[in-house]
Amino acid sequence: MVTTGLVFAQIDPSAASGDGSMFGGALGGGRPTTQTQNLGPAILGGTSALDRAAIRETIANGSSQQAEKPTDINGEPSEFQKYVQEKVGSIVPNFGANFFEKAPTTFAPALNIPVPADYEFGPGDEVIIRAWGGANIDYRAVIDRNGIISIPAVGTIPLSGIKASQAEGVIRNAIGKSFSNVQVSVTPGQIRAIRVYVVGQAQKPGAYTVSSLSTLITAIFATGGPSTTGSMRNVELKRGGRTVTKVDLYSFIAKGDKKEDVQLQEGDTIVFPPIFGQVAIIGAVETPAIYELKNDSETIGSLISLIGGLPVTSDPQTATLQRLDPTSKPAAIQQSVSLDQSGQKMAWMRGDILTVIGISTAVPMAKRNILVRIDGEVNKPGIYQMKYGQTTQDLIEKAGGPTPQAYIFATSFYRNSTRVQQVDAYKRLLLRMEASVKSQAATLSQNMSGGVGTEAAILAQRNQAALAAAQGQIARLKQLKPEGRIALNINPNADSVEAIPDLPLEPGDRLSIPAMSDFVQVYGSVNIESSLLYKPSATVSDYLKLSGTQKEADMDAIFMLRADGTVLSDDGSYFSSIMGQKVNPGDTIVVPEKLDRETKYSAFMRGLKDWSMILGQLGLAAAAIHVLAN
Structure with a gap:
């Protein structure tokens, strides 16, 4: 059965109406501007290869300049991005932000979209009915608010709640009561629109008119997703005062997992709660980025598995973890951690920055690069890639030298091998x-x-x-x-x-x-x-x-x-x-x-x-x- 339907016929919530309505002309009687939008395939990568290359290059060069490509929805770094940039010397993208880079701002109906067999008809849906043999019928019927359609010479037929795969049989039986030897064909016509609401820490909060075929994930994408302070891992769908489902977009972006996705209904509310916490994973990983924590039990291993695990070029025994501790001076404390099976069970703390160290046994020791950190009163604090044989003076020079506030006498120097001995x-x-x-x-x-x-x-x-x-x-x-x-x-x-x-x-x-x-x-x-x-x-x-x-x-x-x-x-x-x-x-x-x-x-x-x-x-x-x- 060939079927067509409407996927999106959505109101631009940013459109302004003449009467000052917050939802613009579409709710105040005006006509919103729309454009055809092909949603395309789902984006399954949290950070593009171009982004990853840019990050590695900036860390390698010790540059504090931002990557040319904006790394969040607004094109401006978030507060945590600024903090990470201050610590590592380069801008680091938010994982999954590019999933929303091409989100449309206005919408038009998308035609030729199949209607699923389990789709339930409701008021406002159109069905196209054709019959031949004992009766000649060519009729378009719209389900009224009572959930029924009316066919001349046949009468009324209840269709609300009937699945698309069952509609043809229901209508054939109804016509068969008035006519004999009738062949019947039923296909969905124009699918009804429903109103949903987007609230919380959303990129574009407001009311949206969407196709009744829409699911939570497609609506999240189409409405622009969360703001820089909104969660991607605990998106809620509320219906009738209760939470229907919670979606972790990381599972969908990284693995294509849609088990938490559900079809929207009239009056649903999509809620973007605030971000619980953020951490950064940089260095020798495939997807260096800032990651959102789902809860306080999230472990290092759970996020590493999300990005595909550690590459073979990383050293699982050597990584540095910079952790915020407001009770200490300085507040940022650096420690060495192992990323073996035991080490990956360590729980994250909000604000952590994990730097994975790479290895390359094919390169002579004299030509290998090492990652070191310089912070405090220098012009470009951060993590720098140096060569064996280079010294603290080389590092200071690469970091742009000291600021006028630098207190040379109190300079501190930390070394992992010394820490083990201590x-x-x-x-x-x-x-x-x-x-x-x-x-x-x-x-x-x-x-x-x-x-x-x-x-x-x-x-x-x-x-x-x-x-x-x-x-x-x-x-x-x-x-x-x-x-x-x-x-x-x-x-x-x-x-x-x-x-x-x-x-x-x-x-x-x-x-x-x-x-x-x-x-x-x-x-x-x-x-x-x-x-x-x-x-x-x-x-x-x-x-x-x-x-x-x-x-x-x-x-x-x-x-x-x-x-x-x-x-x-x-x-x-x-x-x-x-x-x-x-x-x-x-x-x-x-x-x-x-x-x-x-x-x-x-x-x-x-x-x-x-x-x-x-x-x-x-x-x-x-x-x-x-x-x-x-």
Whole structure:
């Protein structure tokens, strides 16, 4: 049976009517402008090959320029795109955005579209009836609001709710009651239009008149899809106050999966909720892009499988994950992750940027490229592709040099191989600390076993409190993870990037040049634990006069954590007296508390200075001080 029907006869919601109606002339009695639109085949790629090539080229060249082709529906980067561009040095497209690049703005009927056999007729549909033999009928009938058609000399026939495959039999039976020996042919004519609504974070919200043949996915495409803040993964279809279905467009775009698609009905509402969260996957992948998270349980592996898995040229053991943590300074923390089966079970956090590292064993080591990162106060921060043998100075030059706000002394340098060594050393350090606490506790218990009276009980209680405090501190220190920071020992008065050591780069290295700080931190046994305004030429003694020290302060154990990550104290190698040491912007002064010196256990607690120097060598001193202070 040859059938034809109307797919789209839609109102342009952006058209303005003379009476000020928000839906334009189509709802106010005017006539909207339409044009013929061939919807064409579904687009099954989230990012074109041209886009992928552009991204790789910009990362390879260290360029911060945007790709020539707009990467979202509006042609303007979203806020998260701007954030990613700031971090990686190039614009990254939104996955699936090009699916809506050719969405029509106005619509006209599309003819010669087959009507499905399970299509249910309703008021407004037209049927073409032809009969010959015992009767000669050539008639076009439109189903009225009561769901029936009327044929002269035959009478009324109910058709509402009848499927297209059943209509011919129903009409033949009705005609057969009045005529005999009749042959009947029934085909759909013009299909009715229905009104649907598009709301929420939509690209073009409003009311649309669409064909009753339309499904949710075709309507999403035709109405322009979500805005830059709208979700593609949780699109809802509401009908009669309830949610009929939710569509994840990623499944359709990547795999052609339409199991969640349903046919629209009169009065349906398509809702685009806000995006739950976004992450970026860049580097050695087939589809580098910004991806939307469906929920908070989305894993790294689920998105990687969505883009076809990792290419054979990627290294599954080496990837970098930049994660936002508002509680840390800086807020963006970089860590190395493995993309093996276990690593891919890691859950995403909103704002993550995953960089997949590529390998090429066919290329000699001297000719291989490596990916490194530079951030902070440089003119073009981001991820750069460098060659083996190139150095930190080459990286700084490629990033456009420092900005006027750069604080050279506080420059930090992170390396994956160093991080691995630090993790192992930190585990051993924590074991030593725990062993020391247990040893002191055993000694104290043995020494106090023969004591009697109130004084002995008070001393035992004090020792137990100190023991519990030390165990609590160790528990908090276990939460810290070495990041592979290497102290660069830069002169505090350095004002040129030439003072930064010219180190050969390795894969995954990160160089960070912060802005000049205006404050000095003071922690410990002081009257005011706070950030004090930096004053040139001021010493440790000057800042302690401002903050005030408590009577419990151990003035012999004061130490200072420098902005470059090193630790200075009275027995350090820089000065014989910490009190006269000049303080630089971003430095932290720590005043330990003097405990009961009669107990052997107090020696461990006064050893915080020694532990801090060790933690400084592991790049953890600043984090440890903050943890212990809280």
